[in-house]
């Protein structure tokens with residue numbers, strides 16, 4: 632079976648990629664599990680695409696294997712697109728999901744316009760070939776209080792369009808059908824299927 636290495640330090644993303652790949656005829660291998668002491672790539676880009684390419688291309692070059700990487704985040708209209716590419720580090724370099732949610736809810740206090748979207752850009756880098764990029768979005772709204780325990784990041788405060796529960800209440804079965812990451816992966820597979 633064709634293997635694709637997925638590179639992420641985020642356990643939530645690893646679980647989602649494993650779940651989404653489980654129904655495919657492609658084996659997903661975690662780069663961080665396959666190789667020892669994988670170093671973090673500094674996310675110096677200002678767009679999801681730049682950071683996704685940076686991660687995928689750096690790991691591909693180092694390990695000489697095909698690598699997929701996701702750069703993703705939450706884009707909130709009333710905050711002019713924040714936290715955006717800084718979603719993981721919104722409340723500081725420690726990357727603390729609880730602190731990030733507290734900061735987000737504080738910044739939206741008294742705000743009735745709570746539209747937001749999760750965005751995922753996946754880059755697929757192959758040795759000696761051009762990198763392929765795909766994007767997925769999931770529109771929704773930010774709640775006033777956190778609800779639910781599943782998922783990661785801002786899932787407890789994000790209600791997708793068409794639902795009344797948060798992503799953290801809906802759980803992985805629903806999330807992995809409708810998420811930004813699932814849409815980006817579907818878009819990616821459309822592009823790479825003929826190449827596999």
Ligand SMILES: O=c1[nH]c(=O)c2ncn([C@@H]3O[C@H](COP(=O)(O)OP(=O)(O)OP(=O)(O)O)[C@@H](O)[C@H]3O)c2[nH]1
Pocket residue numbers: 638639640641644674701702703704705718719720731749782783784785786787789810812
């Ligand atoms: O509630 C959420 N549900 C999601 O489905 C989701 N996807 C992304 N995010 C947020 O955006 C950051 C990614 O930043 P990011 O792409 O740099 O990833 P990361 O730093 O966590 O790991 P890595 O893949 O870079 O190693 C994450 O930490 C989260 O705060 C999400 N929040």
Ligand SMILES: [Mg+2]
Pocket residue numbers: 674719
């Ligand atoms: Mg990151």
